[in-house]
Amino acid sequence: MDITLQQVSYAYAKNTPFEKRALFDVDLHIASGSYQAIIGHTGSGKSTILQHLNALLKPTDGSINIGDVEVKADKKNKQLREVRQKVGIVFQFPEHQLFDETVLKDIMFGPMNFGVPEVEAKRRAIELTQLLGLPEEVLEKSPFDLSGGQMRRVAIAGVLAMNPKVLVLDEPTAGLDPRGRKEIMDLFYTLHKEKGLTTVLVTHSMEDAARYADQIAIMHNGKCVLEGTPQEIFAHEERLTEFRLELPQSVRFQKKIEQMIGKKLPTICLTEESLAEELAQLIKKEREE
Amino acid sequence: MKREIISLQDVTFTYATDDSNVRPALNNVSYTIYESQWVAIVGHNGSGKSTLARLMNGLLFPQTGTVRVFGETLNEQNLWETRSQMGMVFQNPDNQFVGATVQDDVAFALENNGIPFEEMVERVEASLAKVNMSEFMNSEPHHLSGGQKQRVAIAGAIALKPKILLLDEATSMLDPQGREEVLATVRQLKEETDLTVISITHDLEEALLADRVIMMNQGEKYVEGTPEEIFQKGQELVDLGLDLPFAMNISRLLRAQGIPLVADHMSEEELVNDLWTSHFNK
Amino acid sequence: MLEKMIFGRYIPGDSFIHRLDARAKLIFVFLFIAIVFIANNWITYGVLVVFTFLIIRMSKIRLYFLINGLKPVVILIIFTFLLHLIFTREGDVIYHWKFITIYEEGLRQGIFISIRFFVLVILTSILTLTTTPISITDALETLLNPLKKWKLPVHELALMMSISLRFIPTLMDETDKIMKAQMARGSDMTTGSLKERMNAIVPLLIPLFVSAFKRAEDLATAMEVRGYKGGEGRTRYRKLEWELRDTITMFSLVVLAGVLVFLRQ
Numbered sequence: 001m002d003i004t005l006q007q008v009s010y011a012y013a014k015n016t017p018f019e020k021r022a023l024f025d026v027d028l029h030i031a032s033g034s035y036q037a038i039i040g041h042t043g044s045g046k047s048t049i050l051q052h053l054n055a056l057l058k059p060t061d062g063s064i065n066i067g068d069v070e071v072k073a074d075k076k077n078k079q080l081r082e083v084r085q086k087v088g089i090v091f092q093f094p095e096h097q098l099f100d101e102t103v104l105k106d107i108m109f110g111p112m113n114f115g116v117p118e119v120e121a122k123r124r125a126i127e128l129t130q131l132l133g134l135p136e137e138v139l140e141k142s143p144f145d146l147s148g149g150q151m152r153r154v155a156i157a158g159v160l161a162m163n164p165k166v167l168v169l170d171e172p173t174a175g176l177d178p179r180g181r182k183e184i185m186d187l188f189y190t191l192h193k194e195k196g197l198t199t200v201l202v203t204h205s206m207e208d209a210a211r212y213a214d215q216i217a218i219m220h221n222g223k224c225v226l227e228g229t230p231q232e233i234f235a236h237e238e239r240l241t242e243f244r245l246e247l248p249q250s251v252r253f254q255k256k257i258e259q260m261i262g263k264k265l266p267t268i269c270l271t272e273e274s275l276a277e278e279l280a281q282l283i284k285k286e287r288e289e
Numbered sequence: 290m291k292r293e294i295i296s297l298q299d300v301t302f303t304y305a306t307d308d309s310n311v312r313p314a315l316n317n318v319s320y321t322i323y324e325s326q327w328v329a330i331v332g333h334n335g336s337g338k339s340t341l342a343r344l345m346n347g348l349l350f351p352q353t354g355t356v357r358v359f360g361e362t363l364n365e366q367n368l369w370e371t372r373s374q375m376g377m378v379f380q381n382p383d384n385q386f387v388g389a390t391v392q393d394d395v396a397f398a399l400e401n402n403g404i405p406f407e408e409m410v411e412r413v414e415a416s417l418a419k420v421n422m423s424e425f426m427n428s429e430p431h432h433l434s435g436g437q438k439q440r441v442a443i444a445g446a447i448a449l450k451p452k453i454l455l456l457d458e459a460t461s462m463l464d465p466q467g468r469e470e471v472l473a474t475v476r477q478l479k480e481e482t483d484l485t486v487i488s489i490t491h492d493l494e495e496a497l498l499a500d501r502v503i504m505m506n507q508g509e510k511y512v513e514g515t516p517e518e519i520f521q522k523g524q525e526l527v528d529l530g531l532d533l534p535f536a537m538n539i540s541r542l543l544r545a546q547g548i549p550l551v552a553d554h555m556s557e558e559e560l561v562n563d564l565w566t567s568h569f570n571k
Numbered sequence: 572m573l574e575k576m577i578f579g580r581y582i583p584g585d586s587f588i589h590r591l592d593a594r595a596k597l598i599f600v601f602l603f604i605a606i607v608f609i610a611n612n613w614i615t616y617g618v619l620v621v622f623t624f625l626i627i628r629m630s631k632i633r634l635y636f637l638i639n640g641l642k643p644v645v646i647l648i649i650f651t652f653l654l655h656l657i658f659t660r661e662g663d664v665i666y667h668w669k670f671i672t673i674y675e676e677g678l679r680q681g682i683f684i685s686i687r688f689f690v691l692v693i694l695t696s697i698l699t700l701t702t703t704p705i706s707i708t709d710a711l712e713t714l715l716n717p718l719k720k721w722k723l724p725v726h727e728l729a730l731m732m733s734i735s736l737r738f739i740p741t742l743m744d745e746t747d748k749i750m751k752a753q754m755a756r757g758s759d760m761t762t763g764s765l766k767e768r769m770n771a772i773v774p775l776l777i778p779l780f781v782s783a784f785k786r787a788e789d790l791a792t793a794m795e796v797r798g799y800k801g802g803e804g805r806t807r808y809r810k811l812e813w814e815l816r817d818t819i820t821m822f823s824l825v826v827l828a829g830v831l832v833f834l835r836q
Contacts, residue, residue: 284548
């Protein structure tokens with residue numbers, strides 16, 4: 001499902017003394033099946049964009065096409081529910097949305113709101129708890145009796161249970177420890193590949209964007225200032241510095257090495273693994289010469 | 290030998306006192322922290338590290354074992370005196386902001402300790418200057434970023450001129466920029482004063498800044514040492530759910546590719562140098 | 572939705588009114604409430620309106636904000652106006668249609684009551700718009716201090732109030748966030764029957780309560796760690812200072828009262 005933002009502007013508290021513009025004429029095309037990262041500092045407007053992706057906010061100007069539904073300021077939309085079912089959002093600290101008596105009921109909440117039969121919703125909940133590495137006995141527990149990491153997983157399961165076509169992730173690993181972070185990110189990536197999801201990752205982490213995304217958009221002061229593949233984006237260090245952003249660690253290190261040996265590696269290394277591989281090849285080649 | 294500041298001896302603590310099947314949050318933990326050290330207590334979520342923070346300032350008392358602060362066993366009597374010597378910053382920036390504005394919040398502990406008005410004004414200004422938040426003196430908390438709120442919390446903690454600054458996962462809810470700000474502030478404080486800093490964290494960068502690292506696992510002290518000593522454990526740490534420094538990951542990956550290195554390097558500089566001398570400079 | 576509420580919010584500024592001592596402003600508003608009742612004819616109500624506009628000017632708050640702030644009470648004002656208009660049966664009949672008869676006195680009373688409402692709401696709005704909540708709390712605490720003799724926990728009440736005020740924006744953000752998270756999961760709080768809507772509120776309220784309790788717990792810990800043991804032996808960082816301008820403001824009220832008494836019938 002494609003999502004296209006055209007000249008989207010948004011102002012909070014419009015027409016009050018506290019009016020605050022958060023987005024200015026943002027154009028962004030998220031292609032079906034792609035993994036799109038949206039990067040920016042706090043206050044850059046990335047959270048505001050995120051809320052537009054399933055019409056929780058409507059643009060004050062411009063329009064958004066989510067699949068074949070057009071969302072505009074002055075347009076009443078009857079298909080909003082349809083949109084919300086297809087676009088699942090995992091908010092930052094999603095465990096704050098847990099409320100039901102049991103984990104099972106909480107996971108079933110989303111799908112049942114969208115009219116999925118109880119049996120099917122239950123089947124999905126059980127399947128997802130397994131997928132997220134939760135022990136089966138948590139299903140009958142209160143979500144408030146779980147550890148922080150488990151609560152996070154239950155909340156994520158609650159969004160996945162709606163079987164969305166598009167998955168929007170807002171800093172899904174904030175506050176987790178390193179292992180939890182990696183497990184969750186890898187899981188989203190596997191889902192992205194296996195189910196052919198369109199994934200939108202809103203993040204501060206250059207490393208995550210470099211590792212997972214096919215496309216990156218950079219937000220700064222409410223504008224989308226840079227867009228492209230990770231290779232393109234990270235080739236322009238000076239532009240990133242302009243927006244107070246840094247290169248991913250592996251690219252930064254790559255530059256250091258390149259400077260030292262006075263040679264360039266054939267590609268920009270987006271992950272630690274690819275950096276090590278490229279370096280090793282270069283060293284082996286040097287040896288042979 | 291430096292003066293002992295905090296010492297735990299055979300401390301065991303459980304939240305579920307009536308259920309012996311539940312693994313205690315802490316089991317037989319002992320360590321000593323000396324004056325003006327920076328000690329990082331690391332471990333994955335649920336390793337018992339936050340319980341340690343609560344034991345060190347008397348929010349909790351151990352079921353067995355003792356907690357000594359400034360050489361005295363912590364008890365109900367010396368609790369308040371001890372707390373006035375120990376500034377503490379918690380994880381959630383919002384939930385520890387008591388005052389209506391930045392300056393009110395910094396003044397809160399001073400008010401509680403009956404510091405006279407004139408001195409309060411001076412100390413509030415000085416503390417805010419130390420964390421570079423002077424210009425936000427009149428700001429309300431909801432207009433500040435997470436990093437700024439945490440810096441205010443640090444200002445509030447140091448306003449009492451404590452001997453110890455205890456950071457309980459103070460950076461874990463922040464964005465990278467906020468984390469950077471807070472760590473830079475602590476580092477600067479550490480240089481300017483002889484504050485003893487204890488940071489409880491799962492952030493690797495934070496642990497690397499410390500003089501000593503105490504690693505917790507499943508409620509027990511797993512290992513203690515300098516960051517170098519700790520990170521030499523490599524795979525063991527990864528298995529315990531922690532990260533390794535970037536340079537170390539690259540070193541390990543290079544070795545796996547059959548590139549010999551002198552060691553698994555902790556810093557990028559060491560790795561660059563090693564690569565240069567053994568592989569490129571021929 | 573929540574962000575559009577203006578009533579009771581502080582707008583920073585540096586006007587004469589902004590700089591007044593919060594105690595002066597509080598006393599002013601209370602006395603003004605009493606003084607308003609002196610007025611009983613066109614001239615005295617006219618004086619009140621002029622006086623109010625003078626204060627609006629001095630506060631340098633844009634009229635637009637105030638009118639916006641008035642919105643919630645407009646219905647109340649209209650309602651009382653109509654009530655007086657229809658039920659007062661004195662003076663000449665000025666309009667008659669079927670069973671509705673409007674008397675001259677009814678119109679007069681209706682207008683007077685509306686003016687009274689209007690000036691009171693405007694002045695209280697100006698109080699909250701020009702005074703930080705913390706100053707209002709401080710002022711209340713100092714003004715109520717004598718009541719401590721009768722075991723009224725003045726300090727605790729003031730602290731409670733200031734903490735609640737401090738957490739309002741935080742909790743509003745949180746409400747907004749949870750509401751959106753549940754909406755994204757298909758919960759619908761805006762349509763459907765009353766029962767359906769009530770049901771839709773549960774997924775909002777429970778997380779809000781859970782988080783509020785968590786926050787309260789964290790806050791209590793943070794306060795304890797920072798040495799809070801109640802009001803005993805505490806010093807105060809906030810000092811209120813009564814200055815000449817505050818005395819002058821009080822005096823202006825005396826003048827107003829005098830003028831009204833002189834002009835009333």
